[in-house]
Amino acid sequence: MIARSALEALTQSPLRLLRSAWPWRSLAYLLLSVIPGAFIISVGWLGGQLMGTVGPTLAGFTVVIVATPVINAFERLRLKLVDRSPALPRVRGSLIRRLRDSDAWREFAHALVAMLALWWIDLLVLAVALGVPGTFLTAPFQPNGTGPVATVLFTLAGFLLIPVAAYPLTAWAGARAAMSRAILGSQDELARSRARLMGAFELERRRIERDLHDGAQQRLVALSMKLGLAKLSADVNSPLYKEIDEAHEQAKLALSDLRELIRGVHPQVLSGRGLAAAVRDAAGRSPVPVTVDLPSTRLDEAAEVTAYYVVTEALANVAKHSGAQRAWVSGEVSKGLLRLEIGDDGVGGADPAAGSGLTGLADRISTLDGQFSVSSPAGGPTVVRVELPCSA
Amino acid sequence: MLRIVLAEDAVLLREGLVGLLERFGSQVVAAVADAEALIAAATELEPDIVVTDVRMPPSFTDEGLRAALTLRQTRPSLPVLVLSQYVEQTYASELLNSGRHAGTGYLLKDRIGEVTEFAEAVRTVAAGGTVIDPEVVRQLLEQQRGPLQRLTPREHEVLGLMAEGRSNAAISRALVVTEAAVAKHIASILSKLDLPPDQDDHRRVLAVLAYLRGQ
Numbered sequence: 001m002i003a004r005s006a007l008e009a010l011t012q013s014p015l016r017l018l019r020s021a022w023p024w025r026s027l028a029y030l031l032l033s034v035i036p037g038a039f040i041i042s043v044g045w046l047g048g049q050l051m052g053t054v055g056p057t058l059a060g061f062t063v064v065i066v067a068t069p070v071i072n073a074f075e076r077l078r079l080k081l082v083d084r085s086p087a088l089p090r091v092r093g094s095l096i097r098r099l100r101d102s103d104a105w106r107e108f109a110h111a112l113v114a115m116l117a118l119w120w121i122d123l124l125v126l127a128v129a130l131g132v133p134g135t136f137l138t139a140p141f142q143p144n145g146t147g148p149v150a151t152v153l154f155t156l157a158g159f160l161l162i163p164v165a166a167y168p169l170t171a172w173a174g175a176r177a178a179m180s181r182a183i184l185g186s187q188d189e190l191a192r193s194r195a196r197l198m199g200a201f202e203l204e205r206r207r208i209e210r211d212l213h214d215g216a217q218q219r220l221v222a223l224s225m226k227l228g229l230a231k232l233s234a235d236v237n238s239p240l241y242k243e244i245d246e247a248h249e250q251a252k253l254a255l256s257d258l259r260e261l262i263r264g265v266h267p268q269v270l271s272g273r274g275l276a277a278a279v280r281d282a283a284g285r286s287p288v289p290v291t292v293d294l295p296s297t298r299l300d301e302a303a304e305v306t307a308y309y310v311v312t313e314a315l316a317n318v319a320k321h322s323g324a325q326r327a328w329v330s331g332e333v334s335k336g337l338l339r340l341e342i343g344d345d346g347v348g349g350a351d352p353a354a355g356s357g358l359t360g361l362a363d364r365i366s367t368l369d370g371q372f373s374v375s376s377p378a379g380g381p382t383v384v385r386v387e388l389p390c391s392a
Numbered sequence: 393m394l395r396i397v398l399a400e401d402a403v404l405l406r407e408g409l410v411g412l413l414e415r416f417g418s419q420v421v422a423a424v425a426d427a428e429a430l431i432a433a434a435t436e437l438e439p440d441i442v443v444t445d446v447r448m449p450p451s452f453t454d455e456g457l458r459a460a461l462t463l464r465q466t467r468p469s470l471p472v473l474v475l476s477q478y479v480e481q482t483y484a485s486e487l488l489n490s491g492r493h494a495g496t497g498y499l500l501k502d503r504i505g506e507v508t509e510f511a512e513a514v515r516t517v518a519a520g521g522t523v524i525d526p527e528v529v530r531q532l533l534e535q536q537r538g539p540l541q542r543l544t545p546r547e548h549e550v551l552g553l554m555a556e557g558r559s560n561a562a563i564s565r566a567l568v569v570t571e572a573a574v575a576k577h578i579a580s581i582l583s584k585l586d587l588p589p590d591q592d593d594h595r596r597v598l599a600v601l602a603y604l605r606g607q
Contacts, residue, residue: 004544164443170420185566209402210452213447213452213477214402217477217501218404218405219404221405221501221502221504221505222402222404222405222408224502224505225405225408225409225412225502225504225505225507226408227505227506228505228506228507228510229411229415229507231507232507248505251505252502252505255501255502255505256502259477259478259502261502262477262478263478268447268454268477268478268480269454269482271453271482272453272454273454277480277482278482280481280482281480281481281482284481284531284532285531285534287534308534375508
């Protein structure tokens with residue numbers, strides 16, 4: 001196993017750990033605490049000079065508040081020394097928005113702890129871990145020697161203790177990095193990674209759609225055209241004409257099969273014209289008449305794609321199970337939230353837990369942090385409601 | 393002889409289309425591979441008709457259609473035939489709305505295979521007519537209820553063919569009935585749908601399409 005962080009490295013055999021770079025990386029990681037230490041001490045000292053006794057505290061807090069992004073950026077940078085996992089997301093957006101998020105408060109708390117405590121604990125651990133073997137090693141140079149035999153033994157012990165020191169160093173560096181990571185990494189990092197995965201998945205679907213469109217589909221159209229032209233040259237009553245005609249029919253069938261496949265993979269009009277247009281087209285294909293009332297604002301791709309699949313799945317259910325005479329899709333976008341409602345006047349009794357396509361939709365929606373509900377009493381009507389965070 | 397500007401990014405298909413159109417006696421004055429070149433060629437050469445793929449580089453969404461709409465802004469009477477990989481009502485609507493009095497065609501690429509009909513469609517559009525893919529019409533007819541339910545099955549068929557842009561003569565050939573019978577069906581359809589009777593094929597098609605699109 002290749003260790004991805006200092007903590008993981010600790011679980012390896014001692015020889016392997018000592019030969020690896022992790023103890024050295026940990027040492028460097030902890031040594032870097034000199035920088036925030038020197039920084040906060042100077043700030044405190046300056047505050048004391050300018051404002052007297054309350055100065056250091058006041059100046060310290062002010063600086064931590066103002067410099068939180070810088071302090072945490074430094075901490076994130078340092079993390080790379082002892083943690084090879086993917087980089088942490090940084091808090092973005094306006095200050096107000098950041099303050100509304102719990103992220104911002106966690107960031108601030110981390111900066112405060114880093115400035116008030118972590119740096120000197122780092123240096124203390126460093127001092128103890130290196131100080132003990134250091135003291136032993138320097139025994140020959142110390143006054144009040146305990147005799148030659150003891151001096152040699154002490155020096156030997158010092159040499160032996162150097163590798164041992166690698167453990168507290170690596171352990172503390174690893175644990176402290178894990179803590180920083182836990183605080184600085186958003187708590188919904190899992191959700192974000194799921195969303196990233198979904199995005200990659202969608203990208204792949206688009207690529208497949210484009211490949212099919214540019215490759216197979218064009219060739220089939222060209223083939224069908226050639227066969228159409230060949231038919232013109234053949235005598236209508238000849239067996240050859242019959243053969244070509246059959247081949248032509250096959251080519252046309254293949255083309256229409258492929259068209260349906262491509263549409264299912266990724267609808268072109270969705271990326272071209274947005275959700276409202278794509279939903280109107282989907283509604284146009286529905287055997288049950290559907291009224292569509294959606295704003296034509298363009299949203300971010302993740303929201304558009306998810307909303308589109310929700311609507312098409314819901315409409316497919318309307319057509320298959322509801323026995324409805326009419327259905328509707330309505331929606332609005334406000335304050336970064338897309339609210340969708342898909343309803344029908346059918347028999348109701350839809351159960352999202354019964355393994356329908358609705359379950360898959362709920363998963364899709366949850367990756368975007370959205371909400372999903374189905375109301376479908378026996379006798380109807382069925383209404384599916386969705387809320388999706390989006391950026392317009 | 394029709395002078396055509398053709399835009400299609402797939403080489404195979406572009407060259408095939410040039411061959412096909414020239415075989416049916418048209419002249420392809422420019423065959424281009426992207427929307428920018430289409431606008432340049434159509435502006436400079438003033439063709440009788442523009443035939444374009446919907447989707448072209450660089451973003452592969454609907455450049456061809458947008459280019460056609462742009463061209464219509466400077467020359468509203470420009471006949472345009474748009475070829476699409478699959479039916480999008482949105483695209484059909486935008487195209488129909490952009491040129492009320494110009495020849496307009498919206499066809500699936502599949503239809504190119506029916507070479508004779510395709511060549512005929514190009515001529516119809518160039519002459520100022522409307523040609524709408526049967527698939528578009530089928531979708532439009534499927535989702536409509538209400539007054540359409542009062543039509544007889546035969547009237548339904550006639551309405552579909554009308555919406556595709558067929559003339560009375562073409563409809564009578566397709567259904568193997570007399571033109572007089574077709575005219576009677578059409579009169580009945582227009583009255584059931586509360587549409588004004590109109591002798592002009594083209595205006596009638598637009599009225600029927602507008603009705604079906606719920607406008």
